[in-house]
Amino acid sequence: MSKIKAAGNGTKKDAIVTNAAKLFRTKGYRASSMRELADKTGVEAPSLYNHIGSKAELLQAICLKVGERFTLHLNEVIAAEKTATEKLKELMLFHITMMTNFFDEVYVANHEWKHLEEQHLSHFLKQRRDYEAKMLQLVEEGIEKKEFKNIHPQVAVLTILAALRGLEFWQQHKKDIPAAVLETNMVNHLLNGLIL
């Protein structure tokens, strides 16, 4: 039996990437050593290189996967025949789902993308800008159709995205606040506000 256990339908490389995501999240990319990653994987450091190309490649894989998933979902939502409010709500719920199912990966993509090498860095940033731009269009559409208030659409997008990114901070309180309660309340807060 090999020492690295590939989970489910994934390869051994996938298993290493998963371990890397967890390690990078807790320690940060630069503070994570390949020796420690190897240790968590149950193997000596050089053995990792039978399955992966480099440390940088691990970060790329994580950031790319997260970026693709979000982009794919956004395009699906936009293409659907729904009101802007419904679309926005779906986006928010998807962020919450992603954060619960792929916490380490999403966290790393949000925090460690700085350390991507050039080609992947600019790809990642462009993807993020596009995501933001499409969300901006959505909010503008909602304002035009009188679904939303006549507020500054860029600030609204910024506020919503920031609040959603802050979900990472919620993982600690997960025991206190179940996902369903969080979903209902955060979506409601961002859509309807705090004041009575």
Place this chain on the structure above:
Amino acid sequence: MSKIKAAGNGTKKDAIVTNAAKLFRTKGYRASSMRELADKTGVEAPSLYNHIGSKAELLQAICLKVGERFTLHLNEVIAAEKTATEKLKELMLFHITMMTNFFDEVYVANHEWKHLEEQHLSHFLKQRRDYEAKMLQLVEEGIEKKEFKNIHPQVAVLTILAALRGLEFWQQHKKDIPAAVLETNMVNHLLNGLIL
């Protein structure tokens, strides 16, 4: 004339800390070398140690300063004789002010606190927990006095803090969105919601 220029009323150490904040923000703490910091400061690396104790000390100074300022302000606001809505609004405005005036320091405190050494790490985290707890009390007070809707107060605090932390992302768009516009719209969004 010494090579390290102390700005205004500050010491040379303060100048180094300021440079460190900028460097740590752009590259991250672990990816920032003392050689590069020395270079930005206009000096050779070992010369820094005539003024500071260690690299870790720089991060401590940054995180401590930020933590103290936020804590001090929160206590002032809480002690005042105002409605919960007014208090909450003041807190939000202070976050925006801090982000504009001490962007590097606030960013570093938010992103690099992981790399603090034990004593300072737990102090920093306790300070954050306390801040959160007092904000929770404030929101609960607002609900009790029928200023706020009857929503989950913890989720509200989480949402607001996350949105405020996301202000760091706004610095890039600073040219597009002036601070005054941002203030008005974000505070209004978080208090009154998006939907008409």
Place this chain on the structure above:
DNA sequence: ATTAAAAACTAATAACCGTTAGTTTTGTGG
């Protein structure tokens, strides 16, 4: 001008890092 302290420099050290080379062990298909 003299002296003492402050602040800079050069050189070097020990530790750690990602990664490669070369070898041995383990698993697998015929």
Place this chain on the structure above:
DNA sequence: CCACAAAACTAACGGTTATTAGTTTTTAAT
């Protein structure tokens, strides 16, 4: 059971890091 490939190991290299030691230069006070 044999042979071949996959996957693990040990040893080591070249590079970077924060920091120290020791020395020289600069600043400032008498």
